[in-house]
Amino acid sequence: xxxxxxxxxxxxxxxxxxxxxxxxxxxxxxxxxxxxxxxxxxxxxxxxxxxxxxxxxxxxxxxxxxxxxxxxxxxxxxxxxxxxxxxxxxxxxxxxxxxxxxxxxxxxxxxxxxxxxxxxxxxxxxxxxxxxxxxxxxxxxxxxxxxxxxxxxxxxxxxxxxxxxxxxxxxxxxxxxxxxxxxxxxxxxxxxxxxxxxxxxxxxxxxxxxxxxxxxxxxxxxxxxxxxxxxxxxxxxxxxxxxxxxxxxxxxxxxxxxxxxxxxxxxxxxxx
Amino acid sequence: xxxxxxxxxxxxxxxxxxxxxxxxxxxxxxxxxxxxxxxxxxxxxxxxxxxxxxxxxxxxxxxxxxxxxxxxxxxxxxxxxxxxxxxxxxxxxxxxxxxxxxxxxxxxxxxxxxxxxxxxxxxxxxxxxxxxxxxxxxxxxxxxxxxxxxxxxxxxxxxxx
Numbered sequence: 323x324x325x326x327x328x329x330x331x332x333x334x335x336x337x338x339x340x341x342x343x344x345x346x347x348x349x350x351x352x353x354x355x356x357x358x359x360x361x362x363x364x365x366x367x368x369x370x371x372x373x374x375x376x377x378x379x380x381x382x383x384x385x386x387x388x389x390x391x392x393x394x395x396x397x398x399x400x401x402x403x404x405x406x407x408x409x410x411x412x413x414x415x416x417x418x419x420x421x422x423x424x425x426x427x428x429x430x431x432x433x434x435x436x437x438x439x440x441x442x443x444x445x446x447x448x449x450x451x452x453x454x455x456x457x458x459x460x461x462x463x464x465x466x467x468x469x470x471x472x473x474x475x476x477x478x479x480x481x482x483x484x485x486x487x488x489x490x491x492x493x494x495x496x497x498x499x500x501x502x503x504x505x506x507x508x509x510x511x512x513x514x515x516x517x518x519x520x521x522x523x524x525x526x527x528x529x530x531x532x533x534x535x536x537x538x539x540x541x542x543x544x545x546x547x548x549x550x551x552x553x554x555x556x557x558x559x560x561x562x563x564x565x566x567x568x569x570x571x572x573x574x575x576x577x578x579x580x581x582x583x584x585x586x587x588x589x590x591x592x593x594x
Numbered sequence: 595x596x597x598x599x600x601x602x603x604x605x606x607x608x609x610x611x612x613x614x615x616x617x618x619x620x621x622x623x624x625x626x627x628x629x630x631x632x633x634x635x636x637x638x639x640x641x642x643x644x645x646x647x648x649x650x651x652x653x654x655x656x657x658x659x660x661x662x663x664x665x666x667x668x669x670x671x672x673x674x675x676x677x678x679x680x681x682x683x684x685x686x687x688x689x690x691x692x693x694x695x696x697x698x699x700x701x702x703x704x705x706x707x708x709x710x711x712x713x714x715x716x717x718x719x720x721x722x723x724x725x726x727x728x729x730x731x732x733x734x735x736x737x738x739x740x741x742x743x744x745x746x747x748x749x750x751x752x753x754x755x
Contacts, residue, residue: 343746437743502669503669530743
């Protein structure tokens with residue numbers, strides 16, 4: 323068994339309920355920590371006795387503690403979401419490619435998030451805002467199912483105060499909501515994107531990412547300046563088991579962050 | 595209300611790509627309007643006879659439902675077109691509209707637009723094409739929302755996630 327396959331022990335130091343089914347856990351090393359995590363990478367989180375799942379980091383890179391945002395959709399995620407402070411979890415990683423948001427130095431950085439896809443992008447956003455002068459505009463377009471299902475909603479004012487332009491839209495809302503209603507791609511034209519000088523990072527359901535990438539291409543952006551975070555069945559995390567294969571890519575190693583130039587033909591291929 | 599220059603109109607996404615002559619003809623019909631937040635622009639069922647090109651602010655389209663609060667259908671913002679229902683034979687607003695934020699817009703009479711298109715088929719083609727693109731984009735957006743993409747995925751058979 324290689325070192326990357328042995329989980330490190332981390333203790334849940336705090337938990338924050340984001341929505342009715344989504345929790346952000348802050349994890350502190352209970353022994354030797356894993357290597358430094360970069361924005362966009364993921365870890366394998368192990369709920370002992372139940373199972374292991376891939377979860378992207380959602381906190382600012384370079385921190386001692388890990389922030390991981392988890393939605394309860396199955397046995398492992400439900401167990402992780404229910405964990406109280408003090409509980410021990412296993413952590414393997416970090417794995418995969420990163421957003422490389424620093425590449426957008428001197429350019430506009432556009433982040434487009436759908437649903438819990440905001441979690442991996444939060445990591446890049448916090449990194450960018452901690453070095454705000456490096457970029458021209460930092461724009462975050464966020465889509466959610468409803469106002470109640472918007473994750474990190476209580477941080478948006480802080481992001482704006484730190485120099486980000488943030489627009490939120492929801493699929494459905496009652497009359498108490500005074501924000502945008504509609505799909506996130508509709509916000510793109512309202513931001514006044516500067517296509518040749520923009521780097522876009524997209525994370526959300528795959529259909530949403532495809533549509534967003536197409537909308538950005540329609541503005542004149544090049545596919546090479548658009549990056550997506552793809553998800554498949556990551557298991558080993560070290561490109562050995564093949565469960566996360568997408569054409570020539572093993573997404574635990576070659577992803578999750580992939581240029582749209584590479585991803586576009588793969589996402590359009592049936593039964594890949 | 596005030597007149598509109600072709601320079602102002604030409605900056606709106608709807609008018610991009612029109613020739614100076616076409617912009618001139620369109621600007622002659624345009625009126626610059628502003629509404630404060632909370633101002634209701636029209637109600638569902640009213641006669642539909644205007645097109646607005648939004649320049650700033652936000653407009654919410656809504657629907658009255660007996661016994662419930664109004665349902666928010668969609669919001670529109672800068673660069674968007676408001677008011678397509680006059681294109682249908684019924685020419686009635688299908689939804690209500692209210693300014694969520696202070697709004698500025700270019701306003702057009704639909705009858706004047708139709709007359710302009712009848713008189714200048716090339717401009718008519720350009721305007722019809724733009725309105726069709728908008729209608730298709732809204733149809734596609736509505737379809738995507740029906741998919742409910744952000745709903746929790748059903749667990750895969752045999753999966754543990």
